[in-house]
Amino acid sequence: MADITSKFTRSRSLPRVKWSQVVDHAILIAGALFMIVPLLMVLQTTTTSDIETMRHGPSLMIGTELDDNFRKAMFEASGFSGENSGMSMLMNSLILGIGFAVGKIVIGMMAAYAIVYFRLRFATMAFWLIFTTLLLPLEVRILPSYEITQKLGLLNTYTGLIVPLIASATATFFFRQFFRSVPEELVEAARIDGAGPVKFFIDVLVPLSQTMIAAMFIIMFVYGWNQYLWPTMVTTEESMYTLVRGIKQIVQVLEGNEIPQYGRANMLAIIAVIPPVAVVIFFQSWFVKGLTDSDK
Amino acid sequence: MKRAGFSTRWLPILLLVPQLSIILLFFYWPAGYAIKSSFYLQDPFGFGQTFVGLENYTSLTASSEYLKVARFTLLFTVLVTFFSLALALLLAVKADNVIRGAKTYRTLLMWVYAVAPPVAGFIGLMMFNQRWGPLTELFGALGWDYNLGVDYSDTAFAMVLVSVWKQVPVNFIFFLSGLQSIPKAVREAALIDNRSGTRRFWDVTFPLLAPTGFFLLIINITYALFDTFGVVDTLVKGEPGNNPMTLVYKVYVDGFRGNDLGGSSAQSVILMILVLALTVFQFRMVERRIHYT
Numbered sequence: 309m310a311d312i313t314s315k316f317t318r319s320r321s322l323p324r325v326k327w328s329q330v331v332d333h334a335i336l337i338a339g340a341l342f343m344i345v346p347l348l349m350v351l352q353t354t355t356t357s358d359i360e361t362m363r364h365g366p367s368l369m370i371g372t373e374l375d376d377n378f379r380k381a382m383f384e385a386s387g388f389s390g391e392n393s394g395m396s397m398l399m400n401s402l403i404l405g406i407g408f409a410v411g412k413i414v415i416g417m418m419a420a421y422a423i424v425y426f427r428l429r430f431a432t433m434a435f436w437l438i439f440t441t442l443l444l445p446l447e448v449r450i451l452p453s454y455e456i457t458q459k460l461g462l463l464n465t466y467t468g469l470i471v472p473l474i475a476s477a478t479a480t481f482f483f484r485q486f487f488r489s490v491p492e493e494l495v496e497a498a499r500i501d502g503a504g505p506v507k508f509f510i511d512v513l514v515p516l517s518q519t520m521i522a523a524m525f526i527i528m529f530v531y532g533w534n535q536y537l538w539p540t541m542v543t544t545e546e547s548m549y550t551l552v553r554g555i556k557q558i559v560q561v562l563e564g565n566e567i568p569q570y571g572r573a574n575m576l577a578i579i580a581v582i583p584p585v586a587v588v589i590f591f592q593s594w595f596v597k598g599l600t601d602s603d604k
Numbered sequence: 605m606k607r608a609g610f611s612t613r614w615l616p617i618l619l620l621v622p623q624l625s626i627i628l629l630f631f632y633w634p635a636g637y638a639i640k641s642s643f644y645l646q647d648p649f650g651f652g653q654t655f656v657g658l659e660n661y662t663s664l665t666a667s668s669e670y671l672k673v674a675r676f677t678l679l680f681t682v683l684v685t686f687f688s689l690a691l692a693l694l695l696a697v698k699a700d701n702v703i704r705g706a707k708t709y710r711t712l713l714m715w716v717y718a719v720a721p722p723v724a725g726f727i728g729l730m731m732f733n734q735r736w737g738p739l740t741e742l743f744g745a746l747g748w749d750y751n752l753g754v755d756y757s758d759t760a761f762a763m764v765l766v767s768v769w770k771q772v773p774v775n776f777i778f779f780l781s782g783l784q785s786i787p788k789a790v791r792e793a794a795l796i797d798n799r800s801g802t803r804r805f806w807d808v809t810f811p812l813l814a815p816t817g818f819f820l821l822i823i824n825i826t827y828a829l830f831d832t833f834g835v836v837d838t839l840v841k842g843e844p845g846n847n848p849m850t851l852v853y854k855v856y857v858d859g860f861r862g863n864d865l866g867g868s869s870a871q872s873v874i875l876m877i878l879v880l881a882l883t884v885f886q887f888r889m890v891e892r893r894i895h896y897t
Contacts, residue, residue, distance in 0.1 A: 329701075332701050333702060335698045336705075336713075339691070339709075339713055340709060340712035343772070363736075422620045423620075424609075426611070426612070426616035427611050437628075441627050443880060444631075444876055444880075445826070447830040447875075448872050450855065450856065451856075451868055451872065452633075452637035452641070452872075453634040455637065457630075475631045476627075495610075536721060536833065537833050552834075555720075555723055573726075577726050580723050581719055588717060588718040589711055599774075
């Protein structure tokens, strides 16, 4: 049947145009352009000189200043201390992104394991203590969090940057859901084989969770990398700036009376965008699965 | 709790200690601290504090500036939520329809998810540059003298547009995965019953997507309230001045810049109540949904 119809259509000289499909594609192309054109314009201005950009803004021409702008962005600092070069901000962003993701996954897995697999007298209380944190985002308690971090002497440290961000149970909740879907027989079999709880966790549960860990890592890495408000508050020393936090300073530099450093600014914006976008695109299927599974 | 668990005593406690200590230190303590300081008036020179009861709250509700910010936040949230959901739904339905290039479209439409809000704001600054911003020029050609950062409603427009741009991908991903989970049998039955694509969408697809849509509604409201901080901060270049701002931005401006801990804490507590109300509403709706199916 399918054969006949395909032969039938092929024998016609002109393929039939389905207008509804043309409309579908037109809408999708318009949507894709809406998404990507702004970034392409910023990308174009990383190839032109500051004066050129200041006069004309983005254009269709690809300039010759790409390497110069890259050098300025990565190795020259704009601040007073001279310590916020792109290189150091990139390092800090990586530390924040990876530290946040790893910390959240490790702590979340441990707590979820304790809640799901052990008989505990205060299990219900621990459960509620942990899952109430899902209700309030950091933004609503931002000022007291800052005061407490300050009291503990953690301003301008990686601990102060990362740990308060970990204080919510999203990963714990996610791993709890996953552990509950793991068949009961596994833990029974492990016990019959004489495996203790530590061995079971490391040899059975962690390997089983690999895909989940990968998906969580991508989401948490992007989330950590993109943090803005918290780093703006706790890092005041330029050597501790992340790329995303540095955007604030970049924007203020653009206001100066001299020629604004568009090349450097736009290049830094692009550098701040590339790692999380690359991770999301390359690990797309894990990422989509992790995102749509975790929130429901 | 699994039926067959381990009964070791010390291990689970050891496993829970890191999580519990972090949330006690950086969640419960700050949250409690916010509630407590919302009832106190902080001495501006740091000499202690006096208990003032509900005064911080009553002065907020009496402040025309606070009410103006609240009104703007409400309008902003409605606009961002509506447009990012509607656009994403349209794109997801089309991406689900097409056969050729479906994967490419998906990638092109979702990557903005990974762009940080302040970077999105920065890109917005470029698009709306007074001198040569492509959108400023476009609006100029249409006779709109666009002025970011000077004109209140022009700045508000940029905030909404950039926030929508940043939020469409998340909604798109969820809508697309929701559409793809609709069973083939249901689609085929609908196709036989109803030839009109539009009718089929509103009568069959849309109701089946409602749970996803409702979930996204809450996500989007939370996004517009809290996560747009970076967009707002970069678009006003850190100087709110006469520009519109959201409630979270005001908490930051009053507390961090203005050193008004009591007033800022009262604002935090109001936001907490708002989020809690949203969550309770969400749970009740989810319960009802399960009841239906």
